[in-house]
Amino acid sequence: MGPDDHHGARVVVQIDVKKKPWEQQPPLHNRWHPAIPPVAEVRTGELFRVEMVDFSGGGITKDYTAEDIKFADPSIGLAESE
Secondary structure (H helix, E strand, O other): OOOEEOOOOOEOOOOOOOOOOOHHHOOOOOOOHHHHHHHHOOOOOOOOOEEEOOOOOOOOOOOOOHHHOOOOOOOHHHHHHH
């Protein structure tokens, strides 16, 4: 199955799970802002797929407990603070 074969949905943003968010091409967005240029366009009614990383930017690992995640501050990137 290729990247465009997932139930007919075209992949418009694809990530490499082995790379950090800031290493992705095109760079990942964490919000909408008019100064940030779009990385993809879709047509009205088009079925599409966007791949994403978690809010921590991949900083949450199997070593984190449910309590760690419950009290994590989503306004900071865990991966960047390590």
